[in-house]
Amino acid sequence: MxxxxxxxxxAGWRTEEVLAxxxxxxxxQLTVWVERHWLRPRHEGTSFVFSAADMARLELICDLRxxxxxxxxxxxxxxxxxxxxxxxxxxxxxxxxxxGDLPPEARYLLQDELRKREEKEE
Numbered sequence: 001m002x003x004x005x006x007x008x009x010x011a012g013w014r015t016e017e018v019l020a021x022x023x024x025x026x027x028x029q030l031t032v033w034v035e036r037h038w039l040r041p042r043h044e045g046t047s048f049v050f051s052a053a054d055m056a057r058l059e060l061i062c063d064l065r066x067x068x069x070x071x072x073x074x075x076x077x078x079x080x081x082x083x084x085x086x087x088x089x090x091x092x093x094x095x096x097x098x099x100g101d102l103p104p105e106a107r108y109l110l111q112d113e114l115r116k117r118e119e120k121e122e
Contacts, residue, residue, distance in 0.1 A: 012041075012042070012049040012050050012052075012054075013050045013055060014048070014049060015050075018030065018050050021055070022055070022058055022062065024062040024066070025058065025061075025062060033061060034048060036076070038057070038075065038079055039054050039058060039061075057079075060082075061075065061079075064078060
C-alpha cells in the first residue's frame with residue numbers, strides 16, 4: 001500500500017506507522033526533524049499524525065541525507081530552496097491554467113508582450 005492509499009481517508013499516519021513504513025529514520029531522528037520543523041505533522045492529543053506530503057518529505061530528507069550526505073546545517077537551507085521551487089511551480093501551473101482560460105486574442109496579446117520583454121532582456 002502506497003502513502004497516498006493510506007491517506008485517502010484523511011487519517012494519515014501515526015508515529016508508529018511512520019517508523020514501520022520508513023525504516024531509514026529512527027524515533028529520535030523523527031522527533032528532532034519535527035522539532036526543527038523539517039516535517040510538520042498535525043497534533044492529535046499527545047501524538048503526531050503525518051500526511052502524504054509529510055511522508056514524501058520524510059523520504060526526501062532520508063534521500064538527501066543518504067545520497068547527498070547533507071548534514072543538519074545544510075538541510076534547512078536545501079529544504080527551504082526546494083519549498084521555494086515547489087511553490088513557484090504551483091504558482092506557474094495556476095498562471096498557465098488562467099492563461100489557458102483566456103480568449104484566444106488575449107492569449108496572443110500576452111504572447112506578444114512576453115516576447116517583447118524577453119527580447120529587451122537579451
